[in-house]
Amino acid sequence: MDLILYSCKARLNSYFRHKKMQRVLLLALGIVLSAFYAWLFTYLLQQAREGGLNMDVSQMLGYTNLLLLAFTILRGFFPAYIPKADFINRIYPVKPLKRFWTELVVELVSPFYFVLLNFLLLLFMMSSDYTVLHLVQSFLVFLTAHITRRSLQVFIERRINWRSSAFWGAMIMAGAFIALEARAPMFEPVNSVMMLVVHLASLASFLLANFLLEQAAFEPKRRTVNYSHNARRSLGWRLFKNHKMAKQLLLFGLGFKVLMLGIDATVYTAKGIHMLDKNATLWFFVGPLVIYTYVFNNVWGFYKNLWLTTERATGSYKEFLKASLLPLRMLS
Numbered sequence: 001m002d003l004i005l006y007s008c009k010a011r012l013n014s015y016f017r018h019k020k021m022q023r024v025l026l027l028a029l030g031i032v033l034s035a036f037y038a039w040l041f042t043y044l045l046q047q048a049r050e051g052g053l054n055m056d057v058s059q060m061l062g063y064t065n066l067l068l069l070a071f072t073i074l075r076g077f078f079p080a081y082i083p084k085a086d087f088i089n090r091i092y093p094v095k096p097l098k099r100f101w102t103e104l105v106v107e108l109v110s111p112f113y114f115v116l117l118n119f120l121l122l123l124f125m126m127s128s129d130y131t132v133l134h135l136v137q138s139f140l141v142f143l144t145a146h147i148t149r150r151s152l153q154v155f156i157e158r159r160i161n162w163r164s165s166a167f168w169g170a171m172i173m174a175g176a177f178i179a180l181e182a183r184a185p186m187f188e189p190v191n192s193v194m195m196l197v198v199h200l201a202s203l204a205s206f207l208l209a210n211f212l213l214e215q216a217a218f219e220p221k222r223r224t225v226n227y228s229h230n231a232r233r234s235l236g237w238r239l240f241k242n243h244k245m246a247k248q249l250l251l252f253g254l255g256f257k258v259l260m261l262g263i264d265a266t267v268y269t270a271k272g273i274h275m276l277d278k279n280a281t282l283w284f285f286v287g288p289l290v291i292y293t294y295v296f297n298n299v300w301g302f303y304k305n306l307w308l309t310t311e312r313a314t315g316s317y318k319e320f321l322k323a324s325l326l327p328l329r330m331l332s
Contacts, residue, residue, distance in 0.1 A: 045129045049129060072146060076152075096211075107146070133190050133193070151209070167212070170210070170213040
């Protein structure tokens with residue numbers, strides 16, 4: 001317990017060690033936005049109860065949990081990948097289980113989860129449709145999303161011993177989690193304490209799977225550079241292909257397009273209308289959070305970096321435009 005408290009205190013101090021006033025203001029802005037979105041979702045739940053939306057309260061609560069799940073997972077990868085932090089180096093004589101619990105708890109001590117918790121609590125206080133059962137269920141949803149993100153980061157950053165018993169144990173526990181979720185998806189609103197117990201059991205199996213997966217990961221992956229022997233590939237293409245930020249731009253740009261088109265196609269197939277045709281109020285949520293984050297942080301952040309690099313190299317607008325069209329051509 002002392003190790004967890006010390007690590008949490010050190011993590012909080014690290015957030016406000018530099019640019020303290022700026023980070024305090026950003027945290028305050030996050031709290032204000034969480035209050036605004038809590039009010040917005042309260043209004044949407046009221047409209048759903050009164051028949052003003054094309055969905056009922058249960059569907060609205062399910063979509064809320066799905067958004068919570070998606071944003072918590074994507075936060076580690078979008079608009080830029082955030083490496084998994086190793087608070088306790090493996091050379092230290094700390095038991096694996098103790099290290100696992102410490103890192104899991106310390107990772108939850110972040111401004112993002114604080115703002116998220118503030119949003120859920122305000123939604124619970126504002127909306128009569130959002131009960132205690134739904135609040136506990138939302139906690140389980142974002143914990144599941146956090147563990148999912150940790151598992152993906154382990155696969156990305158570390159080499160896995162595929163033949164170890166720990167890896168196969170992780171696969172068995174993950175299979176149990178998937179089986180339970182297939183029978184009773186966690187994002188669907190619950191109406192009884194028994195369903196919360198089922199979701200808690202599935203979360204426990206997934207947590208055990210994450211622990212075993214970390215035991216099967218034994219060393220960081222080495223960075224590799226892919227070369228092309230095709231004479232038609234330019235030097236600019238090779239540099240772009242091996243540029244970490246550029247590859248992230250491609251992956252998340254394509255993923256974002258596929259996700260939005262897939263959702264729209266599903267809605268159109270089921271109801272004959274395009275997404276959000278009759279629910280314009282939802283754009284208050286989609287606009288500031290999705291469009292601003294994707295366009296400004298991802299695209300502008302990449303092109304600002306690209307412009308500064310091109311300016312130092314050639315100082316030519318022509319070269320910058322040529323370099324800019326390369327990722328746009330691949331995303332179009």
